[in-house]
Amino acid sequence: MEERLLLFTLTQQGFALDLQDVAEVMEPPASYPIPRTPGHFVGLINFHGALTALVDFGLFLGHDRCTPGQGKVLVLDTRLANLALWVDEVTCVVAGSAVAARTPGEDDLTAALLETDYGTVRLLRVAALLDALEQGL
């Protein structure tokens, strides 16, 4: 199956996730605070019966907090994790073949830097993201 990428933005920076790693894109849902977690853990959401941690991705990366009621939430495939990322905007889905160039990422979270019609985007490494979130607890 050809690779497909979900592109999204956060504080005007471009990011991408392998579409296979994303279960659903939704409007920010109601969330319920989780004790003893850092500020980027917004709370728990009910994702079709599965308790899912909602993370303010901007805050996690050291940017400003997402504005309540705005943005989009990317819920990861539950086979990977019970995790949802709150981001600014979802741009589109592109085929991997549409990526003009790939260069290695510059940090653990970035699998590669991709040149697309929408600019340079960071392809996220989900495993590294999960490790980083767990280490911060």
Next chain:
Amino acid sequence: MDMSQYRNLFLSEAREYLKTINATVVALEESPEDRAGIDTLFRGSHSLKGMAASMEYTDIVEVAHAMEDLMIRVRDAGLPFDTGVADLLLEGTDLIDRLMSEVEAEREPRTPTGDLPQRLSCYPPAPAAAAPAAATGSAADADTAAAETNLAGTGGAFGAGTAEQERMPAQPPGDAERGKDAELSTVRVRTELLDHLINLTGELITNKHRLLNIGRDLGSAPLNEAVTETSKLLRALHDEVMKVRLMPFDAICDRFQRSVRALAKRSGKDLHFELEGREIGLDRGILEGLTDPLNHMLRNAVGHGMEESSERLAAGKPAKGTVKLSVARDRDRVLITVSDDGRGMAPQQMIAAAIRKGLITPEEAEQLSPRQALMLCCIPGFSTAQEVTDVSGRGVGMDAVNSSIQKLGGSLTIESEPGRGTRFTLTLPMTIAIIHALVVQCGAIKGAVPVTAVLRTVELRREQMATVGKRRVFYLDDEAIPLLSLNRVLGLPLGRFPDGIVPLFVTEAKGRRVGIIVDRLLGQHELFIKPLGRPLAKLQGVAGGAILGDGEVVTLLDVADLL
């Protein structure tokens, strides 16, 4: 040809045979003349050999074949079933288990069969009148390894023993047919499917509560009646589905046989191990969480509780001690007891040791009842052992045991009489999937505390609070109960109580009662507990979450972990 489905079937059935062989070996040590047991061992080895041969697992075939040959000599050639035979057979099952693990992991075979097949084949026959047989070094090592890796066994006596054998009449032929009929009436079901059924049942119960709330708001009699009927059906469905999750205690208890057998041998203690209630069903999740705590408690009973024979005789006791593991049901709870008739524990001695180690102050010690003094062994670092052995004595175990039991929603109590023995009682819920919990509010957080961790709730007036030393306390049953703020524990701003009423619940932590202050007590709820998964799976102090009837999500608080 895809052999994976046959491989899984082989592994599943072979493990059942190994379990039966282990259990029968240990039982035969107590009753070596039991013809049925000997036949069972022969049939088990024979079946393992046949199944392994059909899958072309030649190493397993080699070992099973040698075990079968040994049992033929026991069954037909007068070879006594003694400790040597038992040790060799147990070594064989351990080796086959390791070989099967490689098959399961789809690894190239790495574990050599070594000289075990030869030792099985060449085991020397003993005279028919039997003599004590010393365990071979390798078999004793196998048992020691089994003590660490929890392999199976059933009730029997350990320590020194002799083997006698009589011929028993053959089994009636009808038994085989009845066995086949029993097989046809059962099916194997993948655990994922069972878990899915549990999840759906839990979702139905959550939605039932939503419908109840809606019905209450609308005031519709027909709706209320329909929801009431649905509730009854759901209750029946829930009960049946929970039974599916139940597994007999036997699934884990026979591994303790081998563990206690090996420990008794290593520490040179002569003891009898009794098992009761093997057929009692427990939730699968609880069974999984019980193995380590029970293993530790049994190690303590053998290592600390039990005296050597000479000491027992000097005290007027039988030379052979008794360690007992029993399971019983009490309505919706399971009671598991580990008891011994050993030297017992003296509350004053426990208190003195705790003060010496700086775990409690003399002032705190004065407040302790004898029951609470016995629970001091659950404080990290507590041990009255004169020496650390590789069996026990490091003082890191009972606190972990207590914590594990509380995580399962249970509680631990200790009774003991110096010179007479000790009894540890674990009280556990039948299931951990659906629990009753007290929902509390702390700041913006709604948390759920299992009712098994709540001794009582109190609404305290400010004037009922006192200060002892630097601690805020209140008095309950003439006992000064220290007060802790759950808000503070959770890192939240302290609550305010403008009406002067402070809500709290009383729980037990480290052997003492503690009052946990919250902002609000929101009543008891029946909750279907869901795991949090990554990245929150290992979050300290939180054991999962649940969805309330109104759709709100609450976190299940592990109070013992938090404190």
